[in-house]
Amino acid sequence: MRVVLLGEHRADRMVPPLACAGAEVVVLSFVDLDELLGGEASCAKLSAELTDAGLLSLLREHDADLAVANLGQIGQERMLPVYARVGAAWRARGRRMLAHSEEFARLATDKVWLHTVARQRRWPTPQGVVCDGPAAVLAAAETIGLPAMVKEACSEPFAGRHYVPDGRSLRQACGQVRFPALVQAVVAGEEFGVELLTTPSGTVVWPIASMGRLDSDCSPGKRARVAPAPMPDEAHRELLRVVEDITAGFGPAGPWQMDLAVGDDGRLRIIEINGRLSGMSNLSWTSSGVDPQAAHVAAALGEPVPPCRAEQVALELPVRNDAVLPPAPVGTELRCFTGNSANRGPFHLGYYRAVLGVPADRAESARDWLRSVPPQLLLAPPRTAVDQLARGTRALEQSPPGAA
Structure with missing residues (x-):
């Protein structure tokens, strides 16, 4: 073959x-x-x-x-x-x-179309307005309020989106984006992510991960991230409803990923859908033991993909390129994911990602280890990593390894 x-x-x-x-x-x-x-x-x-x-x-x-x-x-x-x-x-x-199908491909590559479909199908998204020019952007900002996000319909990762906290930055964004564009309300709350793999036999879902508190930098890779992560029950039910609607009506075939927000009001909002695996794959792998890349291969070959339940906490830390972390605590596993010629990842941005795998009975020693890491080695404040570890441990306790 x-x-x-x-x-x-x-x-x-x-x-x-x-x-x-x-x-x-x-x-x-x-x-x-x-x-x-x-x-x-x-x-x-x-x-x-x-x-x-x-x-x-x-x-x-x-x-x-x-x-x-x-x-x-x-x-x-x-x-x-x-x-x-x-x-x-x-x-x-x-x-x-x-x-993927052409219908799903459009959802995953056109933010304006995703917003339009989401409104038609009652998927939860941030308040937004589709704009065809600068005047429409200014009017939309009057309706939505600032701060806001201005997003090009189609753009590459890390490009085509602008956080606009005030009128001056809004006018600057108007001169930089290609139209049509989407003006969207900024959600105050927590960012989540989830990776999925759809095959003829169904959709495999990896543990939901917390990307940390949403901020104006819009760079979740610079935050401490953890999987699994607890999501409010109502938000989780809404997520499952949307996933079911997408798989039934839009024909995903292979890996995909969703960027999500849960506001301080506890409600879910869909930020983005991607037709690929993402930078959180190392979290998915470490938490579940199932490498999303290997699962992608199995699906392509027509082989079964194993369930992807959380077996341990996976905590990801953004580490400065010239930094070396202390040895991991006994009973945990520390893996460093740096860039390479085929996938530079965050390496050219000045940091790499270290993922600590923590079984439930090693959470205390992992917490002590985090508190001993010199803070200058990390991009994210160590206290946020400690908080994320605690959240991941709670989520694992709510759904212990091997539970359906």
Whole structure:
């Protein structure tokens, strides 16, 4: 079997299980992966300006029995609608391709469309107004109030969105965004995230993670994050309702992720939907023991994906690049996830992510360890990490390992 992996995101974690399954793997990527993959796969160039015809030509050229959409790098997310259309065409030829439907691809790549659909289907989102120009943005801000977020309909990660606390920054944003754009109320509360994997047999959901308190920086990777995380019952029920509606009506096929907020009023708001795995995959893996990248491979091969229940607390810390953390407490596991040539992640931003896996009976020693870490090593205040650990421990106690 010849497998074409469309994108290099975490290819070092996806190629080995494919090779173990006997597949001959070709990775189409923006960068050279030969050194990273150690000969387990061959590599070819992925164009940043990929068209439907161009992708079909590539799949024919590499004689792909199976193609797998593997988004992650900046510049590739906008390819999701192309993958959706080509996936349908490739399957019609009797080949296989794991890719979302075109309807879901639009939800995941167009924030204006997501807002429009959410209002039609009564999904909870922040108050927002779709704007076609600067005058409409100014009028929307009068209605919604400041601070607010101004978001381009389609943009790359870390781009196309502006936190506007006052009139001056609002006018600056008007000159920087492409229209249509969405003006959205800022939610005061906590940010959550969840990763999912939809297959013909159902949707696997990894433990919900807390991204910490929402702030004007809009960079959850710089905060202490934890999985599992307790979510108010009503917000959790609303989340399950929306997930069921999306899977039934929009055709996700493969991995996806949701950015969520729970306001200080306890209500859920959907911030964003992504048609890919995210930066929280290391949390998902550490908490559940099931690597989302390996699960993605299993789904592509038509193999069952195991349940992804929380087995331990996973606490993620943003650590300065030149810092080395003290050895982890006995009975816990500390793993550091730095950038590489295929997935630079946060490395170029001045920090890497360290994830501490904490069984329920090691929470006290983990707390003591956190308090001993020199604060200058971390981007997030150590006290927030201690608080997040306590929240993760409570969530684990409410749903102990192995519980359905």
